[in-house]
Every structure is written in C-alpha cells, then in structure tokens.
Amino acid sequence: MECGRAQLEVSEELGIAQSVISRLWKRFQDDGNMSRCYSTGCPRVTAPNEDRYLAVIVKRNRQSTTSDLSRQPSSATGTTISRQTV
Numbered sequence: 001m002e003c004g005r006a007q008l009e010v011s012e013e014l015g016i017a018q019s020v021i022s023r024l025w026k027r028f029q030d031d032g033n034m035s036r037c038y039s040t041g042c043p044r045v046t047a048p049n050e051d052r053y054l055a056v057i058v059k060r061n062r063q064s065t066t067s068d069l070s071r072q073p074s075s076a077t078g079t080t081i082s083r084q085t086v
Contacts, residue, residue, distance in 0.1 A: 001025050045085055046073070054086065 001010060007025065011018040027033065046054070050073050057072050058064065066083040073079050 001028075045081055046079065050079060050081075054081075 001007065001021075007018055007021045011021045014021075053073060054069060057069060066086045069086045070081045070083050073081055
C-alpha cells in the first residue's frame with residue numbers, strides 16, 4: 001500500500017478479502033500498528049492461582065455444588081466468582 005498499490009491488488013495477491021486490507025490499512029495509518037487486538041469475550045475473573053485453588057477444592061470434595069465452590073475463593077482471596085464461572 002505504501003508503494004501506491006491499490007487495496008484490491010493487494011487483497012487479490014494475498015488472497016485476503018479487500019475489507020480486511022482496508023481495515024488493516026486504516027489501523028496502520030491511525031496508529032502505525034497492525035497487530036491483532038485480542039479482546040474477544042469477557043475479561044477473566046479468576047487468576048491462574050485461583051483456578052488451581054478451585055481445582056484443589058474440587059479434588060478434596062467431589063460432592064461440592066457449584067454454589068459451594070463459588071463461595072470458597074471469595075472467602076480465601078476476596079474474588080467473587082459466579083456459579084457459571086465455576
């Protein structure tokens with residue numbers, strides 16, 4: 001693109017949709033960056049150490065309900081975790 005080639009030419013040569021080339025070129029012109037933004041989905045609630053803590057709790061008491069398990073980390077670390085997350 002910096003050499004004066006058209007977006008359509010570049011997209012055909014690379015086998016990528018022209019809309020992708022357009023979006024990347026616009027991002028590059030705005031901030032000089034073309035790296036991907038990994039922000040899909042909800043942000044993580046638990047840290048890796050809390051995940052390990054939950055795994056230990058489950059192994060110790062396999063009969064625990066998700067409600068019980070969601071309360072365990074909050075009392076130990078102060079992080080509130082939903083039943084769906086557990």
